[in-house]
Amino acid sequence: MTARHLFSRPARLAAAAPWLWMVLFFLVPFGFVLKISLSQTAIAQPPYLPVFDVTAGFAALKTAFAALSLDNFRMLATDEIYITSYLRSLVVALVSTAILLAIGYPIAYGMARLPRRWQGVAMMLVIVPFWTSFLIRIYAWINILQHDGLLNKILLALHVVPAPVVWLSTDSAMFLGIVYSYLPFMILPLYATLARMEPALLEAAADLGASRLGAFWLVTFPLSLPGVAAGVLLCFIPIVGEFVIPDLLAGSNALMIGQTLWLEFFTNKDWPVASATAVVLLALLLLPLLVYDRLQRRQLEAR
């Protein structure tokens, strides 16, 4: 056996590991979900038909295959509930991401400009809230926002409002919760790109006649775009599928797609429709990911 063989086999295995992981923990489960989304709901165990039984022989498998249909997808495309849910999810994610960017960018920029020894402290301040359970933090917000909560007490004491204001179960409360929970995901990638930037570039811009604001728009901002893209994706994608925050903080008159999916799955016990909802959601989220991938590839090529 040559040395090349000795060394190349483990190397090849290592390269295959992430693929193996993807196949085992993403592609295979997704195959199940996709299959269920093409099935029909039934009062049975499991609660859908047809069921593939490999032991029943080839003919039975063939009939089972024939029973698969796109009915659930057809319904998703025609029933208003699903369409409004998808739209609401996209709008909520879009608005939240915009707010997150508007708040996160200045914070990340400020962090990157701090003296070195303070940057670590600032980073800790951003991360520390994560040490508390996510659910507890959202429940804390319920406490603050409720009728006789902290916020109303302060506003009443300061005579800003004459009577308690309804905060809880509104879209404002939901946006507050989302922005609060996702802010670190926006700040950290932005901070990473901004902190890496060479200070001499800003001096060069100033030297060549750019004002401070000009230098920001012409140099800092374009160079931070990869961080912006990463932060936006890191927030936008999970927010579209967000279930807990809207369920706890928003009203019940309009649902996000995550909530609709939950209802189908746990309340209606309609696994096929729930699966179809999930498949469409995945397809929707693949789009921004592909754009991001394209952008990154272009950057790599430029290098």
Next chain:
Amino acid sequence: MAEDIITSEPQMPAAAGMPLLRIESVLKKFGGFVAVDRLSLDIAAGEFFALLGPSGCGKTTLLRMLAGFETPDEGRILLDGRDIAAVLPHQRPVNMMFQNYALFPHLNVRDNVAFGLRRAGLPRAEIAGRVAEMLALVKLDGFAKRRPDQLSGGQKQRVALARALARRPRILLLDEPLAALDKKLREETQFELTKLQRRLGTTFIIVTHDQEEAMSMADRIGVMDSGRLEQVATPRQLYETPNSRWIAEFVGDINVIEGDVESRAEHRWIIATRDAGTIVTAAPRQPTDKSAICVAVRPEKIKLSRRGPAADAGQAGTLNRLEGVVTDVGYLGGVTTYQIRLDGGASLRASLANTARLDVDAYGAGQRVVAWFAPDDCVVLER
């Protein structure tokens, strides 16, 4: 300081009235550290001036104050007689070429060069013309659409130069412009930069720690140490007439022999040294009344032979003759350096040009030699 040096070489033509740039007792501190210590300097229009010094001597801080990135704590900086302390970097008619070029990585070569012109609000057609002119100047036509990361080190350096010159600054500041290039390219670029500066007539101020770079390019060199200018002089004055032992040892290679003044005649001083006998020197240009001094001789001023200078060598009688043994020979191609242990105990370095390909007179280690040099070839400096 510069005025103290009397020399046969022509001085830079003095500008009528005010110099282009006048630095007046400028002081800059960082915390308790004095980076630039009440430094004064005049630079004339069209001059190629080099600030030379070891790292941490304050030369870069001085340059950054000229660019406007640092403000002096005390003193004034006058450009055309006008104090520019309050003028922000982006409003100064001064441009800088940064040490690592600081090219904008997201812009191509054309947009990098056009950056300063666009900020100046020039009409589009003029910008295009000026960019083309600049790229031709640095021989980069055809590279307009390349990104900085698609360029070699030398090309990046030229883009940085074109970008800094595009705004036609009164003064171009160059911060270690050649430090990132390899030796061969550096030598070529030194030559190119000098030619370019002569052609444009722009005042160049270069900061460097490389004395060869400073010597080969600059009209005048200011040698800095600990925030002060130790000497301001032409390269030749600096090398042949250093005004302190520190300068003599910092610039080039030199033998320093300590001794005491035995007699001071009008032209000739006689120095008694501890380990190299008696040495006759020319009277120093800056007379000193101290008796503890040192004699400094450049290695290439020392001649070697087996028997000493021939009797008919003109002033042979007044030559310094020191006898000793060769201990080490370093062959460098163009020159050979010889390490000699003198009979008095001092150690001396001599470097001889290898003028003939087959040198029958080469000396080996252990060879007894006579080292000799003229009184005019050594400098008397305070210890």
